[in-house]
Amino acid sequence: MEKQYIDLYKTHHSLIKQHAAPVMNESRDASFALFEKLGFPTTKLENYKYTDLKEALSLDYGLNVRRLDFPVDPYQAFKCDVPGIQSYLYFVVNDAFYPEYNEQNAELPKEVIVCSLKEAAEKYPDLMAKYYGRLSTQKQDGLVAFNGAFAQDGFFMYVPKNVQLDRPVQLVNIMRADVDFMANAHNLIILEEGAKAQLLVCDHTVDDVRFVSNRVTEVFVAENATYEHYKLENTHIKTTNLSTLLIEQQASSNVLGNVITLHNGLTRNSIEIALNGENCETELCGMVIADKKQQVDNFTSVLHNMPNCHSNELFKYVLDDVSKGAFTGRLYVAKDAQKTRAYQTNRNILLNRTAKMRTKPQLEIYADDVKCSHGATIGQLDEQAMFYMRTRGIPYEEARLLLMFAFTADVIDNIRIPALADRMKMLVEKRLRGELSKCEGCTICQ
Amino acid sequence: MLEIKNLHASINGKEILKGLSLSVKPGEIHAIMGPNGSGKSTLSSVITGNPAFEVTQGSIIFEGKDLQEMAPEKRANEGIFLSFQYPVEIPGVSMVNFMRTAINEQRKYRELPPISATDFLRIMREKKALVEMDNKLTNRSVNEGFSGGEKKRNEIFQMAMLEPKLAILDETDSGLDIDALRIVAHGVNKLKSPENATIVITHYQRLLEYIIPDYVHVLHDGRIVKSGGKELALELEARGYDWIKQEVAV
Ligand SMILES: Nc1ncnc2c1ncn2[C@@H]1O[C@H](COP(=O)(O)OP(=O)(O)OP(=O)(O)O)[C@@H](O)[C@H]1O
Numbered sequence: 051m052e053k054q055y056i057d058l059y060k061t062h063h064s065l066i067k068q069h070a071a072p073v074m075n076e077s078r079d080a081s082f083a084l085f086e087k088l089g090f091p092t093t094k095l096e097n098y099k100y101t102d103l104k105e106a107l108s109l110d111y112g113l114n115v116r117r118l119d120f121p122v123d124p125y126q127a128f129k130c131d132v133p134g135i136q137s138y139l140y141f142v143v144n145d146a147f148y149p150e151y152n153e154q155n156a157e158l159p160k161e162v163i164v165c166s167l168k169e170a171a172e173k174y175p176d177l178m179a180k181y182y183g184r185l186s187t188q189k190q191d192g193l194v195a196f197n198g199a200f201a202q203d204g205f206f207m208y209v210p211k212n213v214q215l216d217r218p219v220q221l222v223n224i225m226r227a228d229v230d231f232m233a234n235a236h237n238l239i240i241l242e243e244g245a246k247a248q249l250l251v252c253d254h255t256v257d258d259v260r261f262v263s264n265r266v267t268e269v270f271v272a273e274n275a276t277y278e279h280y281k282l283e284n285t286h287i288k289t290t291n292l293s294t295l296l297i298e299q300q301a302s303s304n305v306l307g308n309v310i311t312l313h314n315g316l317t318r319n320s321i322e323i324a325l326n327g328e329n330c331e332t333e334l335c336g337m338v339i340a341d342k343k344q345q346v347d348n349f350t351s352v353l354h355n356m357p358n359c360h361s362n363e364l365f366k367y368v369l370d371d372v373s374k375g376a377f378t379g380r381l382y383v384a385k386d387a388q389k390t391r392a393y394q395t396n397r398n399i400l401l402n403r404t405a406k407m408r409t410k411p412q413l414e415i416y417a418d419d420v421k422c423s424h425g426a427t428i429g430q431l432d433e434q435a436m437f438y439m440r441t442r443g444i445p446y447e448e449a450r451l452l453l454m455f456a457f458t459a460d461v462i463d464n465i466r467i468p469a470l471a472d473r474m475k476m477l478v479e480k481r482l483r484g485e486l487s488k489c490e491g492c493t494i495c496q
Numbered sequence: 497m498l499e500i501k502n503l504h505a506s507i508n509g510k511e512i513l514k515g516l517s518l519s520v521k522p523g524e525i526h527a528i529m530g531p532n533g534s535g536k537s538t539l540s541s542v543i544t545g546n547p548a549f550e551v552t553q554g555s556i557i558f559e560g561k562d563l564q565e566m567a568p569e570k571r572a573n574e575g576i577f578l579s580f581q582y583p584v585e586i587p588g589v590s591m592v593n594f595m596r597t598a599i600n601e602q603r604k605y606r607e608l609p610p611i612s613a614t615d616f617l618r619i620m621r622e623k624k625a626l627v628e629m630d631n632k633l634t635n636r637s638v639n640e641g642f643s644g645g646e647k648k649r650n651e652i653f654q655m656a657m658l659e660p661k662l663a664i665l666d667e668t669d670s671g672l673d674i675d676a677l678r679i680v681a682h683g684v685n686k687l688k689s690p691e692n693a694t695i696v697i698t699h700y701q702r703l704l705e706y707i708i709p710d711y712v713h714v715l716h717d718g719r720i721v722k723s724g725g726k727e728l729a730l731e732l733e734a735r736g737y738d739w740i741k742q743e744v745a746v
């Protein structure tokens with residue numbers, strides 16, 4: 051399975067490097083060597099035991115190592131005129147940042163940089179040298195190593211000291227190809243001290259081919275900075291969406307991650323947040339609505355490396371048909387991370403007997419003065435509540451919907467952009483009603 | 497209005513109702529009393545169509561229609577309401593949304609358009625006033641964190657909103673303080689008309705001083721074993737159930 055990629059790299063590594071920035075190439079051979087050693091993750095590994103990638107990764111996918119342009123105008127494909135969600139809007143098609151200027155982004159503060167990773171490497175080599183790969187190259191993970199070997203471009207955002215963005219930055223990832231296709235984007239996001247930014251990532255697929263997206267995002271959140279990361283996935287059933295989000299927090303920073311899978315094929319989100327300064331606040335939540343043969347595996351890791359930090363994790367799944375969900379909540383509290391408060395909750399509803407959920411808290415606590423809790427439940431909709439509502443004249447289907455919607459409400463409540471929360475409520479309701487049964491382009495931007 | 501004949505019902509294979517008959521006409525108030533576990537709540541569950549119970553024999557006819565053919569929501573929209581002995585908490589579903597959905601389903605059933613926002617708010621206000629319900633409660637999730645008494649008051653509020661033809665009040669008095677009891681009973685009486693009927697399930701005479709029954713029935717071991725006028729309730733209060741059990745045993 052790995053062989054075709056190993057051969058590809060050996061034959062074409064100079065071509066790959068030629069079309070990428072030098073700073074990205076510095077660690078490339080080492081990443082490749084690591085991938086050669088690790089291979090793609092298998093279910094034999096503890097961290098991947100719930101999700102088998104073999105079938106998805108053994109197919110033959112095209113890669114665009116020569117960086118040929120894909121003819122697509124995302125502004126045509128995705129009209130973004132949602133009343134209320136005013137954002138700075140950017141597109142990445144496969145792994146290429148869409149360069150065209152957009153009027154909507156005219157008001158982006160001049161000192162903020164948003165561009166392709168490649169451009170950033172050319173124009174801001176110092177920033178890139180300081181941050182690129184700092185979190186990802188240490189990971190003993192086959193997918194991340196693979197990304198390090200093959201990634202040539204991606205999205206770059208830099209928010210300097212004390213600059214606070216007044217509206218969200220929206221990154222629409224579009225997978226577009228005429229043949230089965232794989233893209234390895236690498237994103238880099240840097241917030242300096244006291245900066246504030248909200249990033250809304252929307253994952254979409256447009257063509258009826260098989261896609262593998264193996265994306266790595268590194269985020270650096272400096273002291274007193276506030277960062278919100280929303281990810282909304284609405285991709286088609288033939289998509290394998292492998293996403294690694296690595297966040298590093300410095301002292302007194304505040305991070306919110308909210309990862310919502312509305313529609314997908316096979317999704318693996320690896321999220322790791324390292325609290326490397328005191329008094330960090332971290333809120334990590336997510337929601338999955340899956341049916342048919344969809345699979346979603348959220349593997350999360352919160353690392354309390356320093357004292358006096360607070361983290362809260364909440365993931366909710368609604369699974370129907372023969373869908374499969376998995377959740378891992380790894381919580382690490384270092385020996386010196388006293389006064390840590392870390393909480394974790396995973397609640398799941400299985401709408402029938404054929405849907406499957408695997409959930410695993412993984413607590414590694416080495417400090418003694420801490421408050422930690424975790425809880426996981428897997429259940430059905432509350433029969434008594436169903437009956438109660440029906441005695442008020444609310445039909446079975448509607449009562450079910452109200453309960454499912456109520457179940458997901460607290461994840462939506464964790465969206466700090468009111469217009470997005472409203473939009474999300476509508477999308478979730480549509481999805482639960484079965485009206486979003488296939489990906490129809492950017493539902494955020496319709 | 498309601499004709500129950502020789503009703504047998506069981507849960508998990510265990511028979512609870514063992515040949516119960518009851519006839520209720522418009523405008524009447526029936527009180528059902530009886531020892532714990534005799535099947536009073538089971539009866540209300542069966543009338544409202546709780547899928548946990550299985551009717552094995554007998555019939556329940558409401559306004560000429562066989563209830564057993566109907567889903568719980570249909571029975572509700574036909575005009576049957578149950579004030580639960582143990583109202584259910586539904587976290588995440590707001591009272592307002594819940595009530596609006598219920599009202600609109602009822603209107604849909606009657607082929608009426610959805611209620612306008614202003615009408616809905618006005619009716620909410622009126623009915624809240626009727627049972628003197630705190631504004632804060634209707635801003636919360638259904639019954640979530642409500643006290644025992646608040647839950648009961650909320651049941652009567654919902655009844656006032658839905659204006660049923662047949663209301664079954666299952667121990668609505670338990671958990672209410674004396675003032676609340678009076679207010680709730682007053683609310684029930686306000687909603688009373690010659691067209692609708694009420695079944696009051698209670699252990700205590702006290703409620704029946706406010707809501708005066710036309711008939712009192714004693715339910716024992718899944719059957720109505722004695723029926724009488726309102727004075728039967730007084731007798732039960734004074735003498736307990738043992739004498740009836742003995743009468744039945746003889
Ligand atoms: N789910 C169940 N499984 C088995 N038995 C049940 C179940 N639900 C109720 N029962 C039994 O049915 C019988 C009647 O219960 P029911 O709740 O109707 O009594 P009740 O007359 O309302 O009592 P109370 O005055 O205490 O409210 C009881 O013996 C009870 O234990």
Ligand SMILES: [Mg+2]
Binds near residue numbers: 536537538581666667
């Ligand atoms: Mg009872």
